[in-house]
Amino acid sequence: MAGEASRHDRPTTYQLLVVADADPDLLAKVANAVLVTNRLPRAATMLQHGEGVVEVAIELEYADAETAARIVRNLWRVTSIRDVSLFGCSASGFARIDIL
Numbered sequence: 001m002a003g004e005a006s007r008h009d010r011p012t013t014y015q016l017l018v019v020a021d022a023d024p025d026l027l028a029k030v031a032n033a034v035l036v037t038n039r040l041p042r043a044a045t046m047l048q049h050g051e052g053v054v055e056v057a058i059e060l061e062y063a064d065a066e067t068a069a070r071i072v073r074n075l076w077r078v079t080s081i082r083d084v085s086l087f088g089c090s091a092s093g094f095a096r097i098d099i100l
Contacts, residue, residue, distance in 0.1 A: 013089040014068040018056040021080040030056050033074035037067050072099045
């Protein structure tokens with residue numbers, strides 16, 4: 001049954017946190033980076049995070065780790081993005097995932 005326990009520890013929901021320069025086209029660029037993987041976000045929010053800086057949070061359900069990593073790599077191609085963080089939520093909790 002050890003295989004079952006590890007299956008439950010795999011993230012089932014991913015959250016991406018993007019910090020970027022304020023750009024009129026930013027939301028469209030972020031959406032394109034996500035939608036190119038044929039995944040529709042469960043939720044997305046954009047908040048002003050200081051002068052000229054915004055934070056975009058995107059929640060994905062039913063995605064796998066490979067798809068989430070591909071989205072992160074797509075986001076890093078957007079020139080106005082300063083930082084991208086990926087978090088996974090599984091039965092055992094919420095953890096940051098480092099993408100190489």
